[in-house]
Amino acid sequence: MHPDLLNRDLKEAQYAVRGELYLKADELRKSGREIIFTNVGNPHNLGQKPLTFIRQVLALTTAPFLMDNPEIVKQFPADAVSRARSIIKSIGSGVGAYSDSRGYPWLRQEIADFIQRRDGHPSNPDHIFCTDGASVSVRMALNAIIRDEQDAIMVPIPQYPLYSAAIRLYGGSLEGYYLDEPSGWQFKMDELKRSVNKARKAGKDVRALVFINPGNPTGQCLSRATLEGLAKFAYEERLVLMADEVYQENIFQSERPFVSMKQVLAELGGPISKEQELISFHTVSKGVYGECGLRGGYMECVNVHPGTIDEMYKISSINLSPNTIGQVALSLMCNPPKKGEPSHASYYQEKQTLHDSLIRRAHIMTDGFNALENVSCVFTEGVMYSFPRLHLPPKAVEAAKKAGKAPDTFYCLHLLEETGISVVPGSGFGQKEGEFHLRTTILPSEEKMKEVVEKYKSFNAKFMAKYK
Amino acid sequence: MHPDLLNRDLKEAQYAVRGELYLKADELRKSGREIIFTNVGNPHNLGQKPLTFIRQVLALTTAPFLMDNPEIVKQFPADAVSRARSIIKSIGSGVGAYSDSRGYPWLRQEIADFIQRRDGHPSNPDHIFCTDGASVSVRMALNAIIRDEQDAIMVPIPQYPLYSAAIRLYGGSLEGYYLDEPSGWQFKMDELKRSVNKARKAGKDVRALVFINPGNPTGQCLSRATLEGLAKFAYEERLVLMADEVYQENIFQSERPFVSMKQVLAELGGPISKEQELISFHTVSKGVYGECGLRGGYMECVNVHPGTIDEMYKISSINLSPNTIGQVALSLMCNPPKKGEPSHASYYQEKQTLHDSLIRRAHIMTDGFNALENVSCVFTEGVMYSFPRLHLPPKAVEAAKKAGKAPDTFYCLHLLEETGISVVPGSGFGQKEGEFHLRTTILPSEEKMKEVVEKYKSFNAKFMAKYK
Numbered sequence: 001m002h003p004d005l006l007n008r009d010l011k012e013a014q015y016a017v018r019g020e021l022y023l024k025a026d027e028l029r030k031s032g033r034e035i036i037f038t039n040v041g042n043p044h045n046l047g048q049k050p051l052t053f054i055r056q057v058l059a060l061t062t063a064p065f066l067m068d069n070p071e072i073v074k075q076f077p078a079d080a081v082s083r084a085r086s087i088i089k090s091i092g093s094g095v096g097a098y099s100d101s102r103g104y105p106w107l108r109q110e111i112a113d114f115i116q117r118r119d120g121h122p123s124n125p126d127h128i129f130c131t132d133g134a135s136v137s138v139r140m141a142l143n144a145i146i147r148d149e150q151d152a153i154m155v156p157i158p159q160y161p162l163y164s165a166a167i168r169l170y171g172g173s174l175e176g177y178y179l180d181e182p183s184g185w186q187f188k189m190d191e192l193k194r195s196v197n198k199a200r201k202a203g204k205d206v207r208a209l210v211f212i213n214p215g216n217p218t219g220q221c222l223s224r225a226t227l228e229g230l231a232k233f234a235y236e237e238r239l240v241l242m243a244d245e246v247y248q249e250n251i252f253q254s255e256r257p258f259v260s261m262k263q264v265l266a267e268l269g270g271p272i273s274k275e276q277e278l279i280s281f282h283t284v285s286k287g288v289y290g291e292c293g294l295r296g297g298y299m300e301c302v303n304v305h306p307g308t309i310d311e312m313y314k315i316s317s318i319n320l321s322p323n324t325i326g327q328v329a330l331s332l333m334c335n336p337p338k339k340g341e342p343s344h345a346s347y348y349q350e351k352q353t354l355h356d357s358l359i360r361r362a363h364i365m366t367d368g369f370n371a372l373e374n375v376s377c378v379f380t381e382g383v384m385y386s387f388p389r390l391h392l393p394p395k396a397v398e399a400a401k402k403a404g405k406a407p408d409t410f411y412c413l414h415l416l417e418e419t420g421i422s423v424v425p426g427s428g429f430g431q432k433e434g435e436f437h438l439r440t441t442i443l444p445s446e447e448k449m450k451e452v453v454e455k456y457k458s459f460n461a462k463f464m465a466k467y468k
Numbered sequence: 469m470h471p472d473l474l475n476r477d478l479k480e481a482q483y484a485v486r487g488e489l490y491l492k493a494d495e496l497r498k499s500g501r502e503i504i505f506t507n508v509g510n511p512h513n514l515g516q517k518p519l520t521f522i523r524q525v526l527a528l529t530t531a532p533f534l535m536d537n538p539e540i541v542k543q544f545p546a547d548a549v550s551r552a553r554s555i556i557k558s559i560g561s562g563v564g565a566y567s568d569s570r571g572y573p574w575l576r577q578e579i580a581d582f583i584q585r586r587d588g589h590p591s592n593p594d595h596i597f598c599t600d601g602a603s604v605s606v607r608m609a610l611n612a613i614i615r616d617e618q619d620a621i622m623v624p625i626p627q628y629p630l631y632s633a634a635i636r637l638y639g640g641s642l643e644g645y646y647l648d649e650p651s652g653w654q655f656k657m658d659e660l661k662r663s664v665n666k667a668r669k670a671g672k673d674v675r676a677l678v679f680i681n682p683g684n685p686t687g688q689c690l691s692r693a694t695l696e697g698l699a700k701f702a703y704e705e706r707l708v709l710m711a712d713e714v715y716q717e718n719i720f721q722s723e724r725p726f727v728s729m730k731q732v733l734a735e736l737g738g739p740i741s742k743e744q745e746l747i748s749f750h751t752v753s754k755g756v757y758g759e760c761g762l763r764g765g766y767m768e769c770v771n772v773h774p775g776t777i778d779e780m781y782k783i784s785s786i787n788l789s790p791n792t793i794g795q796v797a798l799s800l801m802c803n804p805p806k807k808g809e810p811s812h813a814s815y816y817q818e819k820q821t822l823h824d825s826l827i828r829r830a831h832i833m834t835d836g837f838n839a840l841e842n843v844s845c846v847f848t849e850g851v852m853y854s855f856p857r858l859h860l861p862p863k864a865v866e867a868a869k870k871a872g873k874a875p876d877t878f879y880c881l882h883l884l885e886e887t888g889i890s891v892v893p894g895s896g897f898g899q900k901e902g903e904f905h906l907r908t909t910i911l912p913s914e915e916k917m918k919e920v921v922e923k924y925k926s927f928n929a930k931f932m933a934k935y936k
Contacts, residue, residue: 001772003778007612043564047561048560062526062530077483096761097513098513116572143475145475277469293563293566293792294792295790310471312481315478317486318607319600320760323762326791413611
């Protein structure tokens with residue numbers, strides 16, 4: 001197992017979110033430095049509390065014998081107990097048994113009902129796959145689509161590097177299309193057209209188009225018109241649409257509320273609504289749940305051939321079953337406490353408090369960046385990241401070159417060393433040649449956030465002065 | 469995404485444990501038939517209760533705020549509360565945050581300590597990877613090793629079909645070596661030699677040797693001498709050893725207690741102990757824990773190049789983190805209640821009761837099979853399966869052919885239709901040409917087991933009479 005003898009695709013795959021910067025930060029942490037990890041959207045790691053109702057039900061579902069003890073039962077709200085009882089009844093054999101490889105049948109029905117309530121259009125539970133986090137769903141779909149390096153997948157640039165890593169791992173080709181920063185990272189149809197044509201000219205079979213809404217790392221929310229444009233483009237070009245919609249609850253503006261691609265397709269009507277293939281992804285890790293550690297995600301396949309569903313079912317069966325606790329968490333995300341139930345008010349209050357705070361933090365962060373010399377930042381309309389542009393002076397670019405680093409990596413390494421803030425350089429997500437960015441989460445607490453902004457301010461001033 | 473356009477490796481991968489028989493059984497279940505699922509080692513699904521201490525600690529770790537309530541705390545044994553507190557302290561940010569992609573650092577240290585206590589030799593926590601069940605570990609290792617179809621992996625026949633499925637999925641070649649049924653499914657060195665030579669003659673680069681101890685589906689426990697033979701063979705032939713040791717606590721005889729390959733290598737001394745590459749797998753799904761649904765597994769890499777460890781770390785980071793609840797369960801498996809702690813006696817009593825019952829069930833099952841006409845069964849010395857041989861009469865083989873089925877699939881389908889017992893045909897695991905088997909778990913409760921044996925008896929008598 002010498003590294004020289006390993007699978008080439010595996011060696012070439014890169015995953016920047018836990019790449020050089022993260023490893024360096026972890027090393028500093030081990031040596032005793034206080035590190036502010038804003039490299040990955042991991043809210044509980046930065047002090048965010050889980051929603052109480054979710055954890056109450058999870059605890060009772062994990063240890064159902066607790067509900068035989070009246071002394072314990074009376075310490076819980078009645079709806080947490082009745083919910084846990086009903087989940088245990090649906091599972092039948094407790095969370096220690098494997099579920100169906102696609103996830104519990106009753107859960108897939110609940111997810112289908114949730115999608116139908118959200119979109120106003122039916123959803124088929126047999127076309128839903130639950131997985132250990134949405135990342136596994138994305139990988140499963142790409143693994144099915146990609147045959148060899150002639151197969152290209154269109155991915156936005158900047159993108160979430162799960163896509164580049166997985167496409168590389170499965171031996172396919174990534175064809176990037178650029179998002180337009182001056183218009184707030186919008187999708188431009190002529191750029192999509194340029195990208196697909198370029199790949200085809202190079203002899204590629206372009207199989208799928210990935211888009212992320214709201215955008216990771218770019219934070220933009222897509223309008224219905226943009227989504228319709230994407231749908232029509234995919235239909236004309238015969239591409240599978242892969243809709244990364246994991247941040248659908250993280251929306252910090254009101255002009256463009258979240259609309260799912262599933263809904264857009266259904267409402268376009270006609271052949272496109274019945275033929276356009278779509279796989280969309282969702283998770284309990286994002287929103288204000290932040291239950292990253294539980295690894296609960298799903299994908300819904302729309303207009304996908306039943307034979308393909310069968311093949312993916314077979315492949316999911318090799319791992320036997322997604323973890324059951326993540327599945328129970330998905331059930332709770334799809335079915336919050338109802339009006340009139342004892343936990344209803346507190347549940348929504350907890351959600352609202354977290355959501356309002358995220359909005360304030362999005363403002364603190366982007367305002368903070370825009371106040372810095374040589375830094376500009378599109379407002380973070382959604383998700384949990386800001387992606388400022390670093391207008392690095394030529395001397396900084398030169399110094400980076402000498403150090404053998406990409407210029408934004410150079411900036412981010414200095415930032416880490418001087419402030420303890422761990423971020424991901426823009427090069428990990430992709431960006432236009434000669435442009436530089438970084439991605440940070442907006443997840444430190446509000447008090448901490450002010451400290452973070454101050455740290456950026458003094459670091460950036462020194463850095464820019466040095467390389468003026 | 470038409471099935472004709474999917475990845476060929478994915479389409480060709482087969483996973484019999486949830487294959488034709490399982491799908492048929494699931495269909496019958498949906499139509500209202502009572503099905504006894506003995507196709508997969510899923511103990512809780514057949515009524516086995518989880519160990520109380522494990523679930524107490526998991527519940528408190530999932531909802532730590534419960535421990536702020538003295539009324540709740542006093543309903544738990546003190547060591548469950550203190551254990552949950554200490555785990556929460558180690559985690560720092562609760563189970564909702566991603567862990568390191570290899571698993572929590574403190575947990576990997578605990579696993580290393582557990583391995584050292586078991587084997588008497590040190591273990592390096594940085595060479596341990598926690599994953600969502602051991603299946604993911606196996607897949608990760610095979611994915612790293614296999615470059616293309618010239619790379620061959622030696623696998624026992626019969627084998628656990630995770631191996632054949634994953635090798636196919638990653639585009640490698642499986643080279644089978646036969647286990648010897650007359651000697652109780654023992655490993656024969658000349659057969660290993662034949663197998664490696666055959667592959668090399670066909671131009672293959674033989675990269676690794678998989679063995680399963682105790683054997684799945686075959687149930688044999690390996691002696692230290694056999695393990696030494698395997699180690700020396702792998703060393704001479706320069707093969708990575710992949711040790712599937714997930715059933716290490718499921719041992720139903722006392723002549724050959726479990727010895728890990730790690731220990732064998734260390735005690736062989738000399739260059740083999742320092743150079744032979746080994747990856748071993750373990751899990752909370754087996755033993756008497758049966759926590760399949762939690763998906764907690766790990767692999768330990770021994771004598772593996774640090775560059776390769778780094779590559780596997782990178783790949784594991786694409787999924788961000790294994791699920792945290794499975795990791796906490798691993799911690800509890802490695803650290804049962806200590807002598808003097810309040811849960812100590814009850815914990816070991818629960819374990820012993822389950823273990824003793826499994827031993828009785830292994831006897832009921834194999835005795836039952838050996839009492840049947842044209843069926844013989846090697847005693848199930850370990851694991852949770854019996855793998856009887858079906859000496860099918862020529863007329864049955866012919867009838868199967870006419871029905872377009874493998875003869876053992878034909879037998880198993882009839883068994884399912886007439887008795888509701890769902891098993892896996894031997895062809896799913898591999899067997900010698902012209903021989904037929906089936907795999908069943910020994911997991912139904914003891915009362916149910918007697919009913920199962922009766923059902924086999926009347927079904928088999930009818931089947932054998934029909935095709936005499």
